[in-house]
Amino acid sequence: MHFAFNKEIVRSITRSWTRFLAIFAIVALGAGFYAGLRMCAPDMRITVDHYLDETGFFDVRLVSTLGFTESDVAAVRDVAGVEAVGTEIVADATATVADRRTTVRVHSLDTTAAAGSEVTAGGGVASDDPTYLNRPILMDGRWPERSGECVIDESKLYANSAQIGEQVVLTAGVRPLEDTFGRTDFEIVGIVHSSYYLSFTRGLTTLNDGNIDRFIYIPEEDFAHPETYTDLHVLVRGVAGASPFDAAYDDIVDPVKGSLEDLGPVRAAARLAEVRAEAQATLDEGHREYADARAKADAEFAEVEAELADAAVKIAAAEEELADGQAEYDRGVRELAAERSALAVRRAEAQAQIDAGRAQIASQQAQLDQLAAALPLLQAQVAAARTAVDDLRAAYDAALAEEALGHTPSPSSAELAVSLGDAEAQLTTAQAEYAEQFAAYDAGVAGIAAGLAQLDAKQLELDQGVRQAELEFASAQRSLAAARRALADGREELEDGRRELAEGRATFERERADAEAELADALAQLDDARVEIDELEMPEWFVLGRDTNLGYASIAGDADRIEAISVVFPFIFFLVAALVALTTMTRMVEEERTLIGTYKALGYGKGVITSKYLVYAGIASVAGALGGILIGSQVLPKTVWRAYTTMYTAPPALTPIDVPLALTAGVASVSITLVATLWAAGATLRESPATLMLPRAPKPGKRIALERVRPVWSRMSFSHKVTARNIFRYKKRLFMTVIGIAGCTALLLTGFGLKNSISDVLAKQYGPIYHYDTIIGFDEGALDLASGEGSLELALGDRDDFTGHLVIHNDGVRLTNAEDPAPGDTNGIDGALTGGKNAQTTMMEGYLSVPRDAERLSGFISLRERVGGAPVPLTDEGVVLTEKIADRLGLSVGDTIRVEQVGLTGTVDHEETRTFTVAGVTEQYVSHFVYMTPTLHEDAYGEVPAYNQVLAVSGLAGDGDDDERDQLSQRLLALDGVTTVQFTDDITSSFDDMLESLDSVVYILILSAAILAFIVLYNLTNINVTERQREIATIKVLGFYDAEVNAYIYRETALLALLGCALGLVLGIGLEAFVIITAEIDVVMFGREIHTMSYVYSAALTLVFALVVNVAMVPRLRRVDMVESLKSVE
Amino acid sequence: MAFVRFEEVRKVYHMGEVEIPAADGVTFDVERGELAVIVGPSGAGKTTVLNMLGGMDTVTSGTIRLEDDDVSAYSRRRLTEYRRYDVGFVFQFYNLVPNLTALENVELAAQICRDPLDAAETLREVGLEHRMDNFPAQLSGGEQQRVAIARALAKNPRLLLCDEPTGALDDATGKQILALLQDTSRIGGRTVIIITHNHALTAMADRVIHISSGRVMDMRVNPDPVSADEIEW
């Protein structure tokens, strides 16, 4: 080409750099956005692929129901296409990690290989050991070196909850811990990441709430059976170059998978035989052991029995002896008694004699006494006689005297003398009698005395004899007492012995019973073992691809989602780019009309002249495309990846430029521009040089349709009419501006709406839907076990901590539409719920939720329709689904849902599969639930559910008082059966991080929208100003003030901006909805509502952009020089 | 006191190092109601002079007076008002707003004035009563120029300035336009200044000012101006 011509091109760029810039920028934006967005998904895949390669991620994972042995490993290694085989033991357990009950998946670690591995620059792990696969990455600390050490994952959900030096204690397993683990306590020595766990959700298990919280790696030796592996990981030869997301990868891996699937039954049979033989051996050994134990026990029993018999004999002898002693004693007692009675008899006799003697004496005495008593009588008689004598004597004497005197006394003296004689005789008789009597008395007294003495002697003798005998008796009594004591002692001894014997026997009986029971148990176990052996099924090999890995599958899904979005977005930019190029180049060609005419006149061909514009537009667009692609392909994938990786543990994005995509972006954007240029130049170039040299007939003014609407038109102000006509005169510009501004507003609305939708997830979930703020998890059955006083229920009810609580059952289930075929369970391991490649039927992971008190549910969870908010009742008629389940499975009220219980390692227990009628659909954002009443549960499953959670309202939420909540948590955990206490606030704050990372996406959208608006508006204004320079100059000459001049031009821009803005709001609703629905991750439902303020912000920002451009263009309008502009026709 | 007075007006353009004195001490007067013709060769500085007088350009030095007002001392804002209320301008290339009908083009000017003439009436006066609703592109050059004149007149300006009003027109049409302008001065009593490089026009002028190389070479009053129709090109 000609030198001058080239120079002219260069000059036309430098002279009109704003125009150049407009094309450059819009192409940069379009190409950059296209390339960047389209590269997001590939970059995600590349990043993941690289990360997986670098960490030795498996191509095929083998899981067997009976585990694998070295011979299995060898067999797998021999399969064609297998590059390396890694072995692993994996088991789930409930553990206490740093005082928090946690469900962990425990992996075995090859400590030697781990110690020898090295973190690579790319964030992977290199190892010399080809069998060291799924290599974890040590982030902190060191690798386990000895038994009892472990490394644990870095968990964003349980941030800071496990530090190096803390303990992990396994407390329960799927099977008894000792069957699986060699030990249960481990010290954390390091923190790891693992490509095996890309996503924060670690997978499913049968333990606890069904979710694995964390994973740990322990030395292989700390498993009980380090020689039996649960998982084999296979690297396939020749996949290094192929992306696992491509069909090429499947082409390489599928045959190997096929071979392994074929190998499965073969090895399975061998393995079965092996296991059976092993089990049989164990069983035989068990039987032997049992026999031994039996014999030993029997011998022991016999021995003890003999000992006991011996003791019994001894006791019998002792008994006899004791009886003899007793007899002797009894005899002694009898003899003594006899003697005593004999003595008594004798004594009595003697005493009787004595007494008789005494009696005799007494009678003698009495006689004597009579005598004695008679004596005075006699004496008196004597005395009387004496007196009578005396008297008679006296009377006689007197009578004698008288007589003597002569008297004849009557009684005469004679007579008296006779009487005296008589009296004297009588006296003598009396005296004699007295004397006789007295003598007799004396003799009696003497006799008595003698008798008494004799008696006293006898009495003495008797008393002495008795005393003697008493003494003898006492001694005999003493010896008898001694004998009795001895006997008592002996008896006691005997009792003791007897008791001992009885005890010994009882103990023996008990022990024997125990031993027998034990033996019986052992026997039963052996029988069980035999049954087990008999029932041993052919082990099944599950040959699993990468798509069954939860993290991998969900990233793959995310990449697909992004890809879907990336197809739609750039369309706006390309469309606007085309319109910008078209208007700009049209303007340029028009401006250079005369020049073109001159060139033509000078003899330049059409092609050459066109080439000028093509070159011009080409340079601008190629430069723009390059710049845009370079920036876009870096910024967009990184931002999107960062937003997504809040949910993954993954390295920073790799953003190599995808050449085909970059070329597509470049070629598309450049060719759009060039086509627009050709179109723009075409019409003008067809004109003859002569007409070109003439000033172009101004584009004829036209009446617009609006003018025919007289009532409107006639009411419009004059300058509004001008604006209206102008708008409709330049249709290209109209479209460019309206579409551009609409795009801008739509992007803004999408950005803000995205933020709304995602922040609504929690705002709505924990606002109008969930009213509880605390979830208390407890052991299944704890509620029932502890019923009565001091039960968990009462403990919770009594607390002032809560204003209310609701007992509920929550359990992980797999959900499908009952009309779809039941999904198989081979794809069920781990990846079951991700809907991997094999899935024919759409499946969803969810929870079966049964409130014990369905009427009170609304105080804790509001079931309501999202649109309108009408409450959804929970009745015995059917289940209430959360919205996304209904959406994804295509279910509505009256349809039937299939609920499958997820069993061991994600497989499905078909016995427990039920179908339910859908009675309602409720608004829900986080996780998915199938609500049912206890009655319905009982009807379906035959039992009330095992309640395992309490939803409670503490009122502590939202006030951010961590201390108070910690204390509450401590108090609750101290209750029997309580295992976890979770505050919804914690969930909320962990979600906030995710929201924050989304900000970058929103910023990018705002920035792009701003750029779009600026380019379009600047371009429009620029074109308007340059093209209508004469018009502007004219009205300036006519005396329009600056403000009037601005208004004259900007009214149009403003109107177009408003139009675009309105259109953009409508488009934005659709775009946002598309992005939200496409980008939505499985576990949540994003909000479906764009907030009013977002419309306001989007519109306001758009108008602010428009204002900024207009303000920026004001100086340009001012600079329009009347003199220059009007000098001549260009 | 003259209606329009130029006193030693200089306008110097700077083209890099070079100074181009487009007007190099221009001095002349025009009396009220006169039809003055400024004539001179191409590049003489005629347009420069008219632009300065029309308030579209500023002087480098010297003074321009319209009656008692010192136009050369006006601020930007005052200049705008001056153009708005005091001056009507007719361009060589009409400079009609292409998107407005003939009537609307006139209204465009009239609507901003304090004491405008009726737009339709003005158009009728210039003989375009039948073309009022036509867009400029639908009008011939002469018709367009008449619209332009109507637009200038409708503002009811103190001064009507025309830069080569016939430059793009054929003779016959040119004459019609000139006649219109002459009538504006004669009948309307308006002061009209016409620029041309065509000496033939001097015959119809009340006053002829010769400009060459930015200086007034000659200024004389034509005691006997002929009618525009009689001009010989």
Ligand SMILES: Nc1ncnc2c1ncn2[C@@H]1O[C@H](COP(=O)(O)OP(=O)(O)OP(=O)(O)O)[C@@H](O)[C@H]1O
């Ligand atoms: N903006 C400008 N910059 C530099 N020089 C200029 C500018 N405008 C005019 N000139 C110069 O000033 C001189 C006078 O120009 P002007 O346009 O006034 O001439 P004119 O008499 O109107 O000529 P014509 O009859 O060709 O229109 C010319 O030499 C021109 O080159």
Ligand SMILES: [Mg+2]
């Ligand atoms: Mg000129």
